[in-house]
Amino acid sequence: MKKILLLGSGELGKEFVISAQRKGQHIIACDSYAGAPAMQVADEFEIFDMLNGEELERVVKKHRPDIIVPEIEAIRTERLYDFEKEGIQVVPSARAVNFTMNRKAIRDLAAKELGLKTAKYFYAKTLEELKEAADKIGFPCVVKPLMSSSGKGQSLVKSADELEHAWEYGCSGSRGDIRELIIEEFIKFDSEITLLTVTQKNGPTLFCPPIGHVQKGGDYRESFQPAHIDPAHLKEAEEMAEKVTRALTGAGLWGVEFFLSHENGVYFSELSPRPHDTGMVTLAGTQNLNEFELHLRAVLGLPIPGIKQERIGASAVILSPIASQERPQYRGLEEVTKEEDTYLRIFGKPFTRVNRRMGVVLCYAPLNADLDALRDKAKRIAGKVEVY
Ligand SMILES: Nc1ncnc2c1ncn2[C@@H]1O[C@H](COP(=O)(O)OP(=O)(O)OP(=O)(O)O)[C@@H](O)[C@H]1O
Ligand SMILES: NCC(=O)N[C@@H]1O[C@H](COP(=O)([O-])[O-])[C@@H](O)[C@H]1O
Ligand SMILES: [Mg+2]
Numbered sequence: 001m002k003k004i005l006l007l008g009s010g011e012l013g014k015e016f017v018i019s020a021q022r023k024g025q026h027i028i029a030c031d032s033y034a035g036a037p038a039m040q041v042a043d044e045f046e047i048f049d050m051l052n053g054e055e056l057e058r059v060v061k062k063h064r065p066d067i068i069v070p071e072i073e074a075i076r077t078e079r080l081y082d083f084e085k086e087g088i089q090v091v092p093s094a095r096a097v098n099f100t101m102n103r104k105a106i107r108d109l110a111a112k113e114l115g116l117k118t119a120k121y122f123y124a125k126t127l128e129e130l131k132e133a134a135d136k137i138g139f140p141c142v143v144k145p146l147m148s149s150s151g152k153g154q155s156l157v158k159s160a161d162e163l164e165h166a167w168e169y170g171c172s173g174s175r176g177d178i179r180e181l182i183i184e185e186f187i188k189f190d191s192e193i194t195l196l197t198v199t200q201k202n203g204p205t206l207f208c209p210p211i212g213h214v215q216k217g218g219d220y221r222e223s224f225q226p227a228h229i230d231p232a233h234l235k236e237a238e239e240m241a242e243k244v245t246r247a248l249t250g251a252g253l254w255g256v257e258f259f260l261s262h263e264n265g266v267y268f269s270e271l272s273p274r275p276h277d278t279g280m281v282t283l284a285g286t287q288n289l290n291e292f293e294l295h296l297r298a299v300l301g302l303p304i305p306g307i308k309q310e311r312i313g314a315s316a317v318i319l320s321p322i323a324s325q326e327r328p329q330y331r332g333l334e335e336v337t338k339e340e341d342t343y344l345r346i347f348g349k350p351f352t353r354v355n356r357r358m359g360v361v362l363c364y365a366p367l368n369a370d371l372d373a374l375r376d377k378a379k380r381i382a383g384k385v386e387v388y
Contacts, residue, residue: 001026002300005063006038007050008071011347011357012275013038015283015292016069023296028063031072035350038071050075051176060088067091067299071274073101073149074175091299092199092250096273099248103146103182106270114247116240116268119259120185127167133183134163140186143167144218145174150277151218156186187267189259193227194278197241198294201251201301205242208287208294209309210234213278219355223278224314224375225286229260236266244271253295255279277357284313284343284362311364314374316382318359320352328352328387330359335384341365342381358387 002025006013009031017027017038029042032049039045044063048055053076060068060083067089068080080094090097099105104123110116122133123146134141134157143166145153153173155166170181192215196208212227213220241256255276257269275291282290288308289297297304320328327350336344346359361382365374 002066003063004028004067004069005060005065006030006042006069006071007056007075009036009038009042009045010071010349011037011280011345011360012277012292013071014041014347015280015290016071016275016295017041019290019292019296023300023302025296025300028059028065030059033350035348037347037349040348052076053079069274069299070097073147075101077101089299090250091295092245092252092254092273093248096245096248096250096252096254100271100273101147103144103270104180107182109247110244110268114243116244117266118268119187122183123180124167124183125180127164130163130167130181130183131160134160137183137185142184142186143170144182144184145170146178146180146182147175148173150220151215154218157183187259187261187264189261189267191227191229191260192269193229193237193258193260194223194276195237195241195256195258196276196279196282196291196294197238197245197254197256198298198304198307199245199251199254200298200304203304205245206294206304206307207238207241208279208282208291208307210237211276211278211281217355219357220278220317222314222316222375222379223281224371224378225281225312226309228371230262233260233266240266240268241271244268248273251298251301253291253298255291278315280345280360281313281315281362283345283360284311284315284364286311286313286364309367311366312369312371312374313362313364314371314378315363316361316375316378317357318346318361318382318385318387320354320356320358320387322388323353325351328358331386331388332384336361336381339363339377339381342377344385352387359385361385 014037124130209226213223
């Protein structure tokens with residue numbers, strides 16, 4: 001049995017804990033608030049600010065875990081190098097977690113060192129620098145904080161007079177104390193995918209069938225598997241995923257994000273060194289092993305005999321329309337449960353924010369079924385669940 005310290009306890013962590021406990025592991029779930037989803041199913045929990053290095057060290061010293069599994073980006077990741085030196089396994093590696101928490105580190109590694117194709121980009125430390133960069137990139141362009149996730153602080157800028165707002169919005173949506181943004185060329189992609197990639201301690205890098213997804217405001221709304229893409233594009237994406245995960249080092253499951261364009265090919269966007277929100281579609285049984293089980297096996301160095309697509313699947317999110325400190329309630333459970341081949345996962349978050357993701361609807365069908373119809377079904381059913 002291993003002692004696993006989970007840093008971040010959202011919906012993705014909750015599923016990971018369930019997989020880990022089913023294999024007899026002991027989990028301490030951490031987050032900044034009480035009653036977080038993964039804490040509800042873990043063996044122990046700790047509530048503290050994971051961006052605070054001293055606090056992080058205190059918790060690591062207290063529990064002496066064998067393995068640290070980061071579940072979010074907002075962690076004092078520099079400290080992870082020390083823990084790794086002391087012999088604790090950091091997942092997938094301290095380097096991977098440290099590089100991916102800041103868009104600058106991962107983007108420069110991918111574009112400059114590894115030569116992967118990405119959107120053109122610049123960094124800006126002031127509004128003036130942002131304006132100069134926008135001049136070079138043109139409109140529309142995308143502005144994001146260097147440190148954020150789930151679309152926080154992100155804006156699509158259509159003209160120069162929107163830059164000031166994008167600057168303010170980006171700075172306010174930034175985690176931590178740095179005031180620096182990335183400005184990117186807007187890629188007119190035809191589709192986007194997440195390529196779940198598994199790096200192993202003893203074994204080759206494995207790929208899941210590609211997951212297609214749709215985002216709104218930088219946050220995922222629906223995903224489906226398999227995405228039907230050009231085999232040449234898939235091959236290119238797999239090669240890029242292999243390169244970037246090798247450069248970041250370590251064992252685990254990664255969500256590697258790409259934009260696909262018929263005209264311009266494959267662009268690397270970014271990656272998570274952990275299960276991906278769009279990968280929740282694998283909870284519909286689309287594969288023999290879902291993304292959380294794959295992550296766990298890779299982390300523990302257990303064999304993965306192969307990844308097989310068993311059926312097609314679609315996920316659609318349930319967002320909160322309200323902001324409240326009260327425990328949320330849900331209407332429409334009968335509406336969902338009367339549907340065939342459908343699962344509902346309410347994450348159990350103890351309070352709401354506007355547009356906070358509270359649950360997901362998962363639908364599946366045989367491999368030869370119509371994927372578009374399945375996507376519509378998942379969205380229709382998710383629309384029947386009301387958070388209040
Ligand atoms: N340069 C771009 N051109 C076109 N669309 C973009 C660009 N950058 C981001 N987007 C859109 O915004 C979405 C979110 O962007 P990105 O993945 O960089 O943000 P994020 O906050 O890290 O999201 P998450 O943490 O949920 O993965 C992308 O999936 C894509 O739909
Ligand atoms: N795109 C990253 C992502 O989906 N992360 C997932 O969302 C949780 C935070 O949710 P919250 O903001 O509702 O607390 C995280 O803990 C993780 O499970
Ligand atoms: Mg993303």
